[in-house]
Amino acid sequence: MTKRQFAKKTGRRAAAVAATLGVLFAASPAQAATGEGLDRRALREALDAVHEAGMYGLYGEVRDGAKSWRGASGVADVRTNRPVKPDMVHRVGSITKTFTAVAVLQQVARGTIELDAPIGRYLPDVVPGERGQKITVRMLLNHTSHIADLVGPAFPSLYENSTQSLDDHRFRKLTRLQTAKFGLDAPPTGEPGATPGVYSNTNYVLAGLLLEKVTGTKAEDYITRHVIREAGLRHTAFPRTPHIPGPHSKAYESMLGLIDPPRDYSVYDMSWVTTAGALTSTMDDLNRFYRALLRGELIGPAELAEMKKTVPVVAGGLLDYGLGIYAYDLPCGRFWGHSGSVFGMATESATSEDGERQISMGVNRTKYQTIDENGQVVPHDIDYASARFVVLGACGDVQARTAKQGYVPFAADGVRVKR
Secondary structure (H helix, E strand, O other), X not given: OOHHHHHHHOHHHHHHHHHHOOOOOOOOOOOOOOOOOOOHHHHHHHHHHHHHOOOOEEEEEEEEOOEEEEEEEEEEEOOOOEEOOOOOEEEOHHHHHHHHHHHHHHHHHHOOOOOOOEHHHHOOOOOOHHHHHHOEHHHHHOOOOOOOOOHHHHOHHHHHOOOHHHHHOOOOOOOHHHHHHHHHOOOOOOOOOOOOEEOOOHHHHHHHHHHHHHHOOOHHHHHHHHXXXXXXXXXXXXXXXXXXXXXXXXXXXXXXXXXXXXEEOOXXXXXXXXXXXXXXXXXXXXXXXXXXXXXXXXXXHHHHHHHOOOEEEEEOEEEEEOOOOEEEEEOOEEEEEEEEEEOOEEEEEXXXXXXXXXXXXXXXXXXXXXXXXXXXXXXXXXXXHHHHHHHHHHHOHHHHHHOOOOOOOOOOOOOOOOO
């Protein structure tokens, strides 16, 4: 069976994997996202409930204006029972995309990049010919380029019911161009610009190459100087080695039952995803970043307005995806942010329109769910407990108690595996 045939045959299963990581909340847009203050006892109990449901360890921070609450529950290492702490450094996966999009939009404001210009104008040797003329910078940032995702080609054993390639490539060092070619050389998922878009890490690796072309600076260095430092973040970085910098948890991956018991992937060379998902951060830094972004402290009002223009994007379910952020329509109103998942760690970060109410959480065990006989992912108690914590943090206790619990967190980065 070819990879194209496999992708078609397992499309429903792949969608189910991503949907299990998806935002499925029904909301009332008329309600203001103001929350109801911080019920510290309720937040503590809700966080503990996620651990009690089976998550090894997690941490979260909730903000309501000048008030904040931080907590952690469970263990960072299942062998030693070392506890997790609220300020641990965490691989935040696709939340990196928001940082990369901000950097590109800064260049848009400077006039060195045009959002609706073809990517072939800037990277003619990387995306050549007709394809390079049809795909615009905007299409990269909102996932309507229909360039295939790189995860499957980068880890081909996932097509064969095996995680061998995950272990074989722990210390593989790739260039950004090599990484981009994983997706560029695969069959496209549709015509450029067509909606719904299809979520693809390749788009944001190309955005990194674009940044380097117009700035003459390594993309990670530019983002560090002009986004991370501009936001006043002290614990956010692109790691220069396979190790997570600073105090951190292990990262336990189950890959939907392929890995039993779960295996630690906290030491991993992240050059395979670079500007699409390699950042490490803390929950406090993530809240600082999204508050600064939504208050217009990192890009101007025109660029922020472009960032909030959404299109439907398939990431299992449908996301209302803008330029590096997407909308969360929670029971108390609209929030903005992103989720992220790497092997063994997942993150969620959502901020209200006015930047006042925020929730960020990180967990150290991923794809812990099972798959039924129809190839559908079966939600775990962890999913429902996590949903309760996210809604409680964003909306307050009354909304959390009355919300429909159809939501499971971590929308982005559904990994396709053959099961």
